[in-house]
Amino acid sequence: MNITSSAFENKGSVPARYTCDGGGVNPPLDIKSVPTAAQSLALIVDDPDAPRGDWVHWLLWNLDPTTTILAENSVPVAAVQGTTDFGTIGWGAPCPPSGSHRYFFKVYALDTRLDLPATARKIDLERAMQGHILEEAQLMGRYQRS
DSSP: EEEEEESTTTTEOOGGGGGTTOOOOOOOEEEEEOOOOOOOEEEEETTTTTTTTTTEEEEEEEEEEOOEEEEEEEOTOOOOEBBBBTSSSOOOOOOOOOOOOOEEEEEEEEOOOOOOTOOOOOOHHHHHTTTEEEEEEEEEEEEOOO
């Protein structure tokens, strides 16, 4: 399984359009080679370089396993978004206070669908995924405000 973006290469720069300095919309993502046994997909986007430690920018789960494209500024039908470290539900655009930060887009193929409310946070999602991950992949982008 792999995850890529038409907006930036792995370990490349995330365009400002997808940050607080631009439109603040989620970037397009492509997911390929999902295991046939997958019942759903989950996505975690986080920044381990944040001043207070790991900062969650986006949580999604119960994506249809046949999903191959997450379009820019959209959420697939039936997917559930969780609560980010901004305290909101949905995409939280990168907005590092200083220096270059890394943003990890991690996709998980799961052997089940998850019964979690939208108030769930990363720790809740990770607990629910335990023992259900068939495969995972990640894409990393960097951003530094000018």
